[in-house]
Amino acid sequence: MTAPAPLAAPPDRIVARYRLETADDPARAADIIAGEQSSGTFVALARETEGLKEKAGARVERLEVLDVVDRPGLPGAKQGPVLRRCLLELSWPLSNMGPSLPNLVATIAGNLFELNCVAGLRLVDLAVPPAFAERYPGPRHGIAGTRRLAGVTIGPLIGTIVKPSVGLSPEETAHEVAQLVAGGIDFVKDDELQADGPHCPFEERVRAVMRVVNDAADRTGKKAMIAFNLTGELDEMRRRHDFVLAQGGTCVMASLHSVGFVGMVELARHSALPIHGHRNGWGYLSRHPALGFDYAPWQMLWRLAGVDHLHVNGLANKFCEDDASVIASAKAVLTPIFPHAAMAAMPVFSSGQTVRQAAPTYAAIGTTDLIFAAGGGIFGHPGGVRAGVVALRRAWQAAVEGTPLHEAARQDPDVAAALEIGR
Amino acid sequence: MTAPAPLAAPPDRIVARYRLETADDPARAADIIAGEQSSGTFVALARETEGLKEKAGARVERLEVLDVVDRPGLPGAKQGPVLRRCLLELSWPLSNMGPSLPNLVATIAGNLFELNCVAGLRLVDLAVPPAFAERYPGPRHGIAGTRRLAGVTIGPLIGTIVKPSVGLSPEETAHEVAQLVAGGIDFVKDDELQADGPHCPFEERVRAVMRVVNDAADRTGKKAMIAFNLTGELDEMRRRHDFVLAQGGTCVMASLHSVGFVGMVELARHSALPIHGHRNGWGYLSRHPALGFDYAPWQMLWRLAGVDHLHVNGLANKFCEDDASVIASAKAVLTPIFPHAAMAAMPVFSSGQTVRQAAPTYAAIGTTDLIFAAGGGIFGHPGGVRAGVVALRRAWQAAVEGTPLHEAARQDPDVAAALEIGR
Numbered sequence: 001m002t003a004p005a006p007l008a009a010p011p012d013r014i015v016a017r018y019r020l021e022t023a024d025d026p027a028r029a030a031d032i033i034a035g036e037q038s039s040g041t042f043v044a045l046a047r048e049t050e051g052l053k054e055k056a057g058a059r060v061e062r063l064e065v066l067d068v069v070d071r072p073g074l075p076g077a078k079q080g081p082v083l084r085r086c087l088l089e090l091s092w093p094l095s096n097m098g099p100s101l102p103n104l105v106a107t108i109a110g111n112l113f114e115l116n117c118v119a120g121l122r123l124v125d126l127a128v129p130p131a132f133a134e135r136y137p138g139p140r141h142g143i144a145g146t147r148r149l150a151g152v153t154i155g156p157l158i159g160t161i162v163k164p165s166v167g168l169s170p171e172e173t174a175h176e177v178a179q180l181v182a183g184g185i186d187f188v189k190d191d192e193l194q195a196d197g198p199h200c201p202f203e204e205r206v207r208a209v210m211r212v213v214n215d216a217a218d219r220t221g222k223k224a225m226i227a228f229n230l231t232g233e234l235d236e237m238r239r240r241h242d243f244v245l246a247q248g249g250t251c252v253m254a255s256l257h258s259v260g261f262v263g264m265v266e267l268a269r270h271s272a273l274p275i276h277g278h279r280n281g282w283g284y285l286s287r288h289p290a291l292g293f294d295y296a297p298w299q300m301l302w303r304l305a306g307v308d309h310l311h312v313n314g315l316a317n318k319f320c321e322d323d324a325s326v327i328a329s330a331k332a333v334l335t336p337i338f339p340h341a342a343m344a345a346m347p348v349f350s351s352g353q354t355v356r357q358a359a360p361t362y363a364a365i366g367t368t369d370l371i372f373a374a375g376g377g378i379f380g381h382p383g384g385v386r387a388g389v390v391a392l393r394r395a396w397q398a399a400v401e402g403t404p405l406h407e408a409a410r411q412d413p414d415v416a417a418a419l420e421i422g423r
Numbered sequence: 424m425t426a427p428a429p430l431a432a433p434p435d436r437i438v439a440r441y442r443l444e445t446a447d448d449p450a451r452a453a454d455i456i457a458g459e460q461s462s463g464t465f466v467a468l469a470r471e472t473e474g475l476k477e478k479a480g481a482r483v484e485r486l487e488v489l490d491v492v493d494r495p496g497l498p499g500a501k502q503g504p505v506l507r508r509c510l511l512e513l514s515w516p517l518s519n520m521g522p523s524l525p526n527l528v529a530t531i532a533g534n535l536f537e538l539n540c541v542a543g544l545r546l547v548d549l550a551v552p553p554a555f556a557e558r559y560p561g562p563r564h565g566i567a568g569t570r571r572l573a574g575v576t577i578g579p580l581i582g583t584i585v586k587p588s589v590g591l592s593p594e595e596t597a598h599e600v601a602q603l604v605a606g607g608i609d610f611v612k613d614d615e616l617q618a619d620g621p622h623c624p625f626e627e628r629v630r631a632v633m634r635v636v637n638d639a640a641d642r643t644g645k646k647a648m649i650a651f652n653l654t655g656e657l658d659e660m661r662r663r664h665d666f667v668l669a670q671g672g673t674c675v676m677a678s679l680h681s682v683g684f685v686g687m688v689e690l691a692r693h694s695a696l697p698i699h700g701h702r703n704g705w706g707y708l709s710r711h712p713a714l715g716f717d718y719a720p721w722q723m724l725w726r727l728a729g730v731d732h733l734h735v736n737g738l739a740n741k742f743c744e745d746d747a748s749v750i751a752s753a754k755a756v757l758t759p760i761f762p763h764a765a766m767a768a769m770p771v772f773s774s775g776q777t778v779r780q781a782a783p784t785y786a787a788i789g790t791t792d793l794i795f796a797a798g799g800g801i802f803g804h805p806g807g808v809r810a811g812v813v814a815l816r817r818a819w820q821a822a823v824e825g826t827p828l829h830e831a832a833r834q835d836p837d838v839a840a841a842l843e844i845g846r
Binding site: 040048052053073103106109112114116118164165167168195196199260265266278283284287289290291320321322 | 470534619620655688689701704710742
């Protein structure tokens with residue numbers, strides 16, 4: 001199939017696109033889903049008049065049979081002689097729920113995945129009317145704010161993750177950050193497993209790390225951005241945010257699925273710093289292709305909630321995701337939500353990233369508005385952390401200039417040495 | 424296989440049980456998962472010393488190969504000649520994250536579903552140490568509080584859902600509730616699609632409905648419990664809760680996945696009323712058996728967050744879930760989390776429930792501490808709403824007394840007529 005055009009929403013309706021598998025008659029299945037998610041139910045209701053349906057019913061805007069599949073993606077559904085995969089677009093009146101992010105979620109991703117006629121259902125696209133932009137300002141800092149706070153005007157932010165993920169003391173963490181900062185790194189993040197455990201309390205860690213970061217900034221004028229993982233209850237997150245701000249920090253991080261939509265909206269309202277959104281758990285929402293969410297609609301919800309950075313995995317990563325999916329995710333994060341309110345977030349590339357991924361990543365997305373996080377690609381460099389960071393920066397510069405990597409390696413021994421990592 | 428014993432956690436560790444599919448060597452896969460979710464990463468780290476591993480590493484507590492499967496549950500994983508399904512138990516030091524619900528979630532259900540060695544991964548059980556009970560009081564009202572507020576001392580709460588789900592005005596909603604209250608209903612809930620849309624604003628709906636409910640309570644002494652769906656941003660949910668309380672309401676409802684853990688903890692802290700937790704979206708977490716969550720660990724997280732009622736679907740429901748799964752869910756909701764702090768919530772049965780499901784439900788769970796919500800089973804009764812409610816109550820009484828349903832039908836014309844519904 002050719003990819004369908006991007007969705008657009010009229011001012012008064014929400015539109016969602018799904019990939020549906022059904023052994024039922026597709027038109028009947030579409031009507032059941034539309035009914036269940038609006039004014040209908042399993043049985044006919046006297047009070048569900050035509051007028052009420054017109055006012056509050058979901059509409060099937062588009063239904064196309066894509067192909068016939070030989071076995072159901074998911075067990076438990078109604079059986080039938082032919083199993084069809086379809087593209088389904090539904091729309092709802094905005095007046096059913098108003099511009100409310102939590103109620104949008106219940107409408108587009110509520111009780112529909114379990115319906116008996118559903119042998120597979122995946123939300124693949126979403127468009128919401130501008131009323132949502134009036135209610136939700138989106139990322140407060142985004143790309144421009146992140147670049148300003150990190151002091152990086154061109155090229156991607158070269159970043160890394162503190163490892164081991166968990167187990168280091170605050171002083172040991174600061175010692176590791178000191179090496180990274182001395183190496184000229186732009187961005188460092190806590191692991192999502194490191195928040196405020198007794199072995200590495202949040203405030204002690206922030207104090208120890210920011211001492212190192214602030215000292216370096218005083219000496220060099222460059223302050224590395226550190227995404228401190230403040231995931232916790234709301235009062236804890238607010239207190240931790242205030243502490244980071246008071247210590248001169250420039251970023252906070254939270255695990256999106258641990259916090260949830262309501263908590264993230266609150267954190268974003270409170271935060272004076274960019275919010276680095278960690279997608280851990282994304283696998284359970286996405287790993288079966290006939291179930292759950294594509295990244296595009298999912299990330300839109302979090303941008304509306306106010307998240308500034310969103311993880312997209314990386315090319316040739318060490319997880320299960322293929323490169324096409326990674327690039328689609330990064331593009332989604334950069335795609336405007338509304339013509340008048342782009343709400344772009346910064347995509348975060350990570351997992352096994354080295355100098356080799358710079359050129360193909362740039363070729364695919366055509367921008368350097370991103371965070372490029374490498375672990376082994378920095379710590380594994382034979383010339384040390386500084387050489388690792390320099391090599392990544394040069395590789396990106398070469399990608400932008402159109403210089404082949406082998407040519408960059410001939411000109412720059414740090415890039416040449418980086419090519420040997422993991423060989 | 425025989426079901427493994429329930430999990431128990433020592434005072435200083437968290438324990439999670441998974442069903443893993445892998446084409447890798449199972450022991451290697453287990454080590455990779457344990458490493459990725461604690462102190463390890465894809466490559467060996469100089470700083471991950473034996474001492475650090477001992478302090479912060481996740482441990483493989485149990486690994487049993489269950490069987491060999493012929494095709495992977497999920498695409499994208501590392502291939503191999505033999506694909507094995509295993510039972511895997513991991514434990515983590517509590518000191519990695521402390522008794523923090525959001526950080527518990529990132530640890531047990533974070534970046535592990537996407538690992539390359541994972542051809543299937545499902546969280547099937549969870550045990551947390553008592554430190555969590557000190558931090559999280561669990562449901563504030565639970566079964567006893569709900570019974571007291573609903574004025575139902577024996578038998579299940581007989582309930583229903585306002586239909587059409589969305590599209591009725593506040594006055595039309597109140598009119599429907601008036602019929603239900605006149606029929607002696609114990610419990611009524613908003614649909615999860617009805618929150619605060621412009622056609623049916625929350626406060627107007629609550630005011631109109633509570634006028635009816637309070638009037639009936641003044642006349643009869645019985646006040647039906649209405650679960651008003653207050654799903655929204657945190658300030659909205661607090662304001663709406665306060666309004667329900669001020670109007671004499673006795674319950675509020677929220678969509679769990681729309682709100683998230685942090686928002687639900689805040690709502691529960693604020694709430695003076697039982698919280699009816701709606702699980703819409705549960706399908707995307709559970710419908711593929713090799714991915715996501717079993718209900719048992721999932722519901723435990725929400726009980727810790729403070730939710731009082733949890734949906735479990737119903738026997739012979741109209742969705743994809745089989746009866747064994749429904750009963751396992753209801754039992755999970757009633758199973759104590761800690762020996763000294765049961766934190767039981769009230770299971771909510773719904774979807775196509777009639778007099779026929781009373782006896783098998785009671786036989787399977789051995790208690791009437793539940794909400795039994797019927798739509799067609801009440802509105803479809805030829806004798807009207809009151810007869811529908813009476814028939815359901817008698818059917819439950821018969822189930823408890825061990826009277827067969829056909830015998831109860833011979834003694835009671837309302838039960839007899841109820842047997843004709845949907846015939």
